[in-house]
Amino acid sequence: MEKKKPTKMDKGMIISAIRLGFGEDVYKQYVEKEIAYSILPEILGPMVCRYIAEVKNRDGKLTIKITSGALKSNLIMQKNVLIIKINEKIGSKFVRDIVFL
Numbered sequence: 001m002e003k004k005k006p007t008k009m010d011k012g013m014i015i016s017a018i019r020l021g022f023g024e025d026v027y028k029q030y031v032e033k034e035i036a037y038s039i040l041p042e043i044l045g046p047m048v049c050r051y052i053a054e055v056k057n058r059d060g061k062l063t064i065k066i067t068s069g070a071l072k073s074n075l076i077m078q079k080n081v082l083i084i085k086i087n088e089k090i091g092s093k094f095v096r097d098i099v100f101l
Contacts, residue, residue: 031057036052036055040086043089051071052067053067057094060095065101
């Protein structure tokens, strides 16, 4: 009897399965938490994420509350790049805009 290798799933496949299996509301809640706890630390690094106080999403508009004014200014300049990187990690165009508070 031959052993089968397990199928490796990436985040995009998992997120798609959640959307299909549980519906749009659960999908949005999961992706919001995934962005806050996994994707942003991966993209920005743990040092930058120490200054993030809150992450919310409403209809494709990601709101990130930053506790450092200098960091906020820097992130505003990188907004378009961040949107692209976040959407690549998710595997769909989930984030259309980012607002830094």
